[in-house]
Amino acid sequence: MDIRTEIIAVGSELLLGQIVNSNAQFLSQQLAEIGLNVYYHTVVGDNQNRLKHAIETAQKRSNVIIFTGGLGPTKDDLTKETIAHHLGKSLVIDQDALTNIEQYYLQTKRSMSENNKKQAIVIEGSIVLKNDYGMAPGMAIDVDETIYMLLPGPPSEMKPMFTQYGRTYFYEKLGFQEHLTSRVLRYFGIGESQLETDIQDLIDLQTNPTIAPLAADGEVTLRLTAKHKSEEAAIRLIDELETKINERVGQFFYGYEQTTLFQKVKELLLAKNKTISAAESLTGGLFSQHLTSLEAASQFVKGGIVCYTNEVKKNLLGVSPLILDDDGAVSEKCASEMASQIRLKTNSDIGISFTGVAGPGKQEGKPVGTVFIGISTNNSTNVYPLHLAGSRHGIRNRTVKYGCHYLVKLLQGIE
Amino acid sequence: MDIRTEIIAVGSELLLGQIVNSNAQFLSQQLAEIGLNVYYHTVVGDNQNRLKHAIETAQKRSNVIIFTGGLGPTKDDLTKETIAHHLGKSLVIDQDALTNIEQYYLQTKRSMSENNKKQAIVIEGSIVLKNDYGMAPGMAIDVDETIYMLLPGPPSEMKPMFTQYGRTYFYEKLGFQEHLTSRVLRYFGIGESQLETDIQDLIDLQTNPTIAPLAADGEVTLRLTAKHKSEEAAIRLIDELETKINERVGQFFYGYEQTTLFQKVKELLLAKNKTISAAESLTGGLFSQHLTSLEAASQFVKGGIVCYTNEVKKNLLGVSPLILDDDGAVSEKCASEMASQIRLKTNSDIGISFTGVAGPGKQEGKPVGTVFIGISTNNSTNVYPLHLAGSRHGIRNRTVKYGCHYLVKLLQGIE
Structure with a gap:
């Protein structure tokens, strides 16, 4: 079967530019991984006639049509009603979904308004996709050799639903012949153009596997994709290319797929049985927030101090007033003292500190982008100076991320 | 003229999910501002047949069609060729664009490859839109009462081109009579379905202004949009509707447009001349991170303690071991003590604390989603218990956000 996939996002907020269609991006990545060719994205508003028109157009050119949005409780939410009507199907209550919704209201101790029941309605004959992070279930139905899949709009519900249940549906339904295998390699500390220059000959020669570089948020990724009748052979092709690439730029490589630098730090802290605490001035809690957002954080994060003012640096963290007066808060000495103090005060194996100038203006006469990161262990304390460009946020x-990068290097060196 | 706008983005990288269609979002916002209704977004790959199909489909349902992408020098770039063919027009060299390209190479001291000249080719009879940030010019042409506008794909080129030249084209071409004015109202602490129930009669009656609700990240927004020959009158229509809505749900209203709860907290802290510090267990630095991400944070944030472990709660923050033993870390008493301790330890006007169970598992026998927020001032300390559902991240x-919500209420009550 020649698969021609189309993604239809339903929601006037997209047409008004209030949000970006990140759902289409996510689904496109996912579908590319499982080998479904996506030929069109469409966005249409919460309007029955135009949605109907989009469905008719899609049906003529695509045989897998994935919808996101419009499954909620309000009158604007029209997706399943319009598709059911188009397919000549009726709508029925799904008992499991209804129970799930009632459960949600019990748990949050709020009263359920009547229109919430609308979310438990599904197209008759469809396979229901469970919503583990919200109320509206998804569904999939195969009519006249065209698959219609309906997913909720909020990415926090749609993404896990597709990964968990949507992918499986396609695997079982379509039984793929040629294996398309992809692997994403992640790099930090090297720019995209430098990385591309270092592996230019490999990029020029690419056919199978292909190499697709992408830069975002200070990181560079390479997506290697191989096609082969045998999955093992496809994986072997990728293995070989990865080895070749990392012989050149392996020092900047830190992980695969969606791994973040924070996950890598977590993994290494757990493996080496070490704990960490952070003293954050410049970053104001950002580092701790990222690490504690990971499950089981209490096994490797003890805590930290957000020392945004010099008063807190002195009184709570114990940085010497002399350092603050002579060198200033944005200095190598202050970063060093912050890192060792937080380690001692929290009784952690590693203390890390962040101080610098985020802007918009200079601070202590030091230009925006001046940054010092301190890392302290019971053996030594090192400070890494940086000069970064960009916005406050950037x-x-x-x-x-640089803090994580240095931690990864440190932890990899510990037996 | 009844304007029906469609945005067509051309590029296989969008269909592979390598990038998100931020161009469509930007253009949608811009077009909403100048009063052009956008009814469809389409994404199609670098494939002549499918691009041709997308143009034919668009032409049937839209009379303003804006293309982004596919104007570059490579063989993949097919947009203008395909549109010219569709319109029965020929392609001609634009001398200004060619000079611009040659200038660019002179300036960057690089040699110009022959395929770069392709970028200076435009559709005959079109109005050329200058590219101030790159080489490929844009163009606009009106054929059979349909406007075709072609813009480059890179956002750094497309955005300034549209703002500078694209908007002007539409102004001059369409000579707008009616002012379209929009206002976004932001709510927190009320669910989308409850808010809609509370103002259902206003929604049912809507014609001008219209009311568009949107829920995201635990917040609900209402976009009110009014049309009128006089801009003043449009604003008055929105003012009146806002008053009616907020007579019902004003207690949950916190700001306009893109304002965040954190910005609202900042605004009120500065206005009331108060400082704040946070003791964060559950949230691990997330609250402090958000506040310190705002400019001039040192004027209202003193610092904070990330007390992820009970050890840090006791030793660094000074929570009584008795409370941790008897009530546990996830308790009203602990939240209260955390908030007053952080206020005292940092010498702040307000101390706020966050403790609870983020999951995935229970903690101290308390279910996932059990949360206590403490807020301490020199007058009193209050604790707000919550029961939240969703993922760890959610x-x-x-x-x-609830912390901000309670802070806003508190600060609004301070003279």
Whole structure:
């Protein structure tokens, strides 16, 4: 079967530019991974006639049509009603979904308004996709050799639903012949153009696997994609290319797929049985927030101090007033003292500190982008100076990523 | 003239999910501002047949069609060729564009490859839109009462081109008579379905202004849009509707447009001349991170303690071991003590605390979603218990937003 996939996002907020269609991006990545060719994205508003027109157009050119949005409780939410009507199907209550919704209201101790029941309605004959993070279930139905899949609009519900249940549906339904295998390699500390220059000959020669570089948020990724009748052979092709690439730029490589630098730090802290605490001036809690957002954080994060003012640096963290007076808060000495103090005060194996100038203006006469990261262990304390460009937001984000980068190097060196 | 606008983005990288269609979002916002209704977004790959199909489909349903992408020098770039063919027009060299390209190479001291000249080719009879930030010019042409506008794909080129030249084209071409005015009202602490129920009669009656609700990240927004020959009158229509809506749900209203709860907290802290510090267990620095991401944060944030472990709660923050033993870390008493301790330890006007169970598992026998927020001033300390549902990420995010919500109420009450 020649698969021609189309993604239809339903929602006037997209046509008004209030939000970006990140759902289409996510689904496109997912579908590329499982080998479904996506030929069109469409966005249409919460309007029955135009949605109907979009469905008719899609049906003529696509045989897998994935909808996001319009499954909610309000009158604007028209997706399943319009598709059901188009397919000549009726709508029925799904008992499991209804129970799930009632459960949600019990748990949050709020009263359920009547229109919420609308979310438990599904197209008759469809396979219901459970919503583990919200109320409206998804569904999939195959009519006249065309698959219609309906997913909720909020990314926090749609993404896990597709990954968990949507992918499986396609695997079982379509039984793929040629294996398309992809692997994403992640790099930090090297720019995109430098990385591309270093592997230019490999990029020029690419056919199978292909190499697709992408830069975002100070990181560079390479997506390697191989096609082969045998999945093993496809994986072997990728393995070989990865080895070749990392012989050149392996020092900047830190992980695969969606792994973040924070996950890598977590993994290494757990493996080496170490704990960490952070003293954050410039970054104001950003580093701790990222680490504690990971499950089981209490096994490797003890805590930290957000020492945004010099008063807190002195009184709570114990930085010497002399350092603050002579060198200033944005200095190598202050970063060093912050890192060792937070380690001692929290009884952690590692203390890390972040101080610098996020902007918009200079601070202590030091230009925007001046950054010092301190890392302290019971053996030694090192300070890494950086000069970063960009917005306040960008500087803070790249600072915590550099912190992770240095931690990864440190932890990898510990037996 | 009844304007029906469609945005067609051309580029296989969008269909592979390598990038998100931020161009469509930007253009939609711009077009909403100048009063052009956008009814469809389409994304199609670098494929002549499918691009041709997308143009034919658009032409049937839209009379303003804006293309982004596919104007570059490579063989993949097919947009203008395909549109010219569709319109039965030929392609001609634009001398100004060619000079611009040659100038660019002179300036960057690089040699110009022959395929770059392709970028200076435009559709005959079109109005050329200058590219001030790159090489490929845009163009606009009106054929059979349909306007075709072609813009480059890179946002850094497309955005200034549209703002500078694209908007002007539409102004001159369409000679607007009616002013379209929009205002976004932001609510927190009320669900979308409850808010809609509360103002259902206003929604049912809507014609001018219209009311568009949107829920995201635990917040609900209403976009009110009015049309009128006089801009003043349009604003008055919106003012009146806002008053009616907020007579019902004003207690949950916190700001306009893109204002965040954190910005509202900042605004009120500065206005009332108060400082704040946070003791964060559950949220691990998330609250402090958000506040310090705002400019001039040192004027209202002193600092904070991330007390992820009980050890840090006791030793660094000074929570009584008795409370931790008897009531546990996830308790009203602990939240209260955390808030007053952080206020005292940092010498702040307000101390705020966050403790709770983010999951995935229970903690101290308390279910996921159990949350306590403490707020301490020199007058009193209050604790707000919550029961939240959702993912670890969702619970943490909504917790800090609830913290802001209670702070806003508190600060609004201070003279």
